[in-house]
Amino acid sequence: MNCAAYQEDISRYLDDDLSDREEQEMFAHLAGCESCRGFVRDVMQLRNALRRIPAPEPSDSLDRRVLSIPEQWAREHHHVLSRTAGFWKQRLAVPMPAAAAVLLAFLLTTVLALSMWFRPVEQTKPEVRYIMGLPEVEVRGIPGLPAKSVQ
Amino acid sequence: MIVSSLKNDVTSQTDEQLLGQLRAGDARAFELIYKRYRRPIYALCLRLLGNESRAEDATEETFLKMVNGIDSLAAPGAFRPWLFQIARNEGLMMLRQRKNTTEANDDTVWTDETPLTLLTGRETTEIIQGLLSKLRAEYREVLLLREDDLLSYAEIAAATGLTESAVKSRIFKARKAHAARLAPLFKERIDR
Numbered sequence: 001m002n003c004a005a006y007q008e009d010i011s012r013y014l015d016d017d018l019s020d021r022e023e024q025e026m027f028a029h030l031a032g033c034e035s036c037r038g039f040v041r042d043v044m045q046l047r048n049a050l051r052r053i054p055a056p057e058p059s060d061s062l063d064r065r066v067l068s069i070p071e072q073w074a075r076e077h078h079h080v081l082s083r084t085a086g087f088w089k090q091r092l093a094v095p096m097p098a099a100a101a102v103l104l105a106f107l108l109t110t111v112l113a114l115s116m117w118f119r120p121v122e123q124t125k126p127e128v129r130y131i132m133g134l135p136e137v138e139v140r141g142i143p144g145l146p147a148k149s150v151q
Numbered sequence: 152m153i154v155s156s157l158k159n160d161v162t163s164q165t166d167e168q169l170l171g172q173l174r175a176g177d178a179r180a181f182e183l184i185y186k187r188y189r190r191p192i193y194a195l196c197l198r199l200l201g202n203e204s205r206a207e208d209a210t211e212e213t214f215l216k217m218v219n220g221i222d223s224l225a226a227p228g229a230f231r232p233w234l235f236q237i238a239r240n241e242g243l244m245m246l247r248q249r250k251n252t253t254e255a256n257d258d259t260v261w262t263d264e265t266p267l268t269l270l271t272g273r274e275t276t277e278i279i280q281g282l283l284s285k286l287r288a289e290y291r292e293v294l295l296l297r298e299d300d301l302l303s304y305a306e307i308a309a310a311t312g313l314t315e316s317a318v319k320s321r322i323f324k325a326r327k328a329h330a331a332r333l334a335p336l337f338k339e340r341i342d343r
Contacts, residue, residue, distance in 0.1 A: 008319070011326050045330070046326060046329055046330040047298065049279045050299075051299070052276065053280060055299075056190075056193060056203075056206075058193040061207075063185075065211050066214045070178045072215075073218055
């Protein structure tokens, strides 16, 4: 590895990105390389200087503009914003009469379907008729013979 | 007053929790997210653009796009790099609109010549900020995202669309170029 490669490792070392082995190799190189030691000094000074720069404080007017975003959003999407109800719930909201109609239709369909499903099965009774007190039995289904009545 | 309360109030809720609340329709979660990220996002925009008014516009646009795109974020754990990606894209778009970027060859790190001698006599912070603003945007953004420990290499890669190795390489080049320009200044101060 040359100095350029070690210097890239030094940059990664600052970000805690080197493995133990890479770190050992980098320090071994630094022990004998004045140029790379100078690079370490320079980037450390840069890092410290950058960290001393205070983070700029956003202005009150920016805060107001950003904090009005949810209200703007709600207005543009024709919803009334409530800090407790939230604006995404309202985005999905359905008008009450429409919801009631859909629910009613669903319930009616369900009741109808259930009533059809559980309809009592009609028991088949033997084809027995009583004529003058004696049962008349209709015999049918014998191949080659016409249906007839037997008393 | 809501605005002044932003500066001190701290919530222990995680980004994921706040994101869940925001998606569930809690507008208060938006305020808490803004409270957490207003300074780093504004700082990134300001250091990318070098202009307070433009940085404010970019910050506002970032949070507006966050609200509009919150449902498109698949992994709640990726919220932070996603938010910085929006801010970075806004900043770069504004830079492009200003036609302030140059399409020089890829090895060029500086946007123009800034002899350190021109900056002699100014405070170190101003000098560093001045030099930072002269770095090309693609080097400046990765350096800014990394130096304050804002994002990891992997998160910067996600935010910028670069590979991790490209991120490491750009950060190294930015540091090397920046440190080389600052070295005479630091040496001069030590020698005094």
